[in-house]
Amino acid sequence: MKAHINLLVFGATGATGRYIVEQALAQGYNVTAFARAPTKVSIKHPNLKIHIGDVLDYASVKNAMPGQDVVISLIGDGEKRSTLRADGTRQIMKAMENTGIKRFISTSTLGIGDSRPLLSPLYKYLLVPFILKHAFADHEQQEQYIEASQLDWIIVRPSALNNGLQTGSYRHGFTATEKGLKLKISRADVAAFMLKQVAIDTYLHKKVGISN
Template sequence: MNLLILGATGPTGRHVLDRALAAGDTVTVLARRPEALADLADQVTVVAGDATSHKDVAKAMIGQDAVISALGRSTSVRADDLFTRAAAAVIAAAEEQGVSRLVWMSSFGVGDTYKSASALQKLMYSTFLRNIYANKELSEKAIRSSGLDWTLVYPTLLTKGPAKGTYLAGNCLPMKGNPKISRADVAAFMHKAAHSTEWIQRDAVITD
């Protein structure tokens, strides 16, 4: 598969990248800091650019079969419109280049998944994470109405642990306590979803 990865220099995106290379995909990465992937210069096509730029995304999307986005704001609780701007750029570029498959990472607690959160989680989502979650929700509304073959992935609290391969994934999962999942398992799920029709136009809540 010819695969474009957005957010590949981030902690989850790097797991997606490694998984794709191990699977034999032909990988293109759009990155603001291409030097961060210097160790993979002979294995990956790196396009310098910004995921919020239609022009940059369209350039990177030429010849791709699917797009995986693992874009994030690191430790910031301010979205700065990253997700809405990136979604607009991806949707426009996908239509221009004829690419339909998109796997997009969100967060548990965004949109309808908020209903399944615990009281403590809801407090955090509606206060500290209010800005970033609101922007994520807006971006996902655009993706849902785009006509693309999207999958929206909602991982619970992300950890640095190794992939276990025993995670749970579903449209709606019962939650207890403070559920977690490793970034490596999220990456494995997203990569698998991009190669399958199972999760097209479906939400996927994912947790251990």
């Protein structure tokens, strides 16, 4: 059945987005990778299409929507003073609403909103206030936009990302009082978890943390 499901992936050329594309193709999905620079999409596959566009340009975002079943977003701008996550997400959701696509799976980050108590002291008192301040503010606004939408949304909040192997061994759906988290996870595991949300409703309209 997956061969008949069309996924549109924003942030497809990013560090985690590449895993999404690779794993989705391996699982039999039809994938459209939305990218400003198509040359950054190194994967070649008969079920992969590339849509050239800018996530801040509504017309190019909307033009990517026809025929899609599920939209996955991993957009971001690192630690820069930017509102790309929030502004880009608004364009994506507006296009989805105007084309009738319902399921939206987006990354955020652990430490946003009610998950803040899970952060280590290093993150809570040094990295977030001084280095990640703007990125966290962008994520906060992004989540607010998503929650206010009428879409079938799922927000995935991973802990610190690394390029480790896909293990399938991680915790998810925990509360802000969870103990013993390592607060790190591989991008490959995050990608696999996000793809699982394509077809299940366990975390529909929820913000779900994921971490080792």
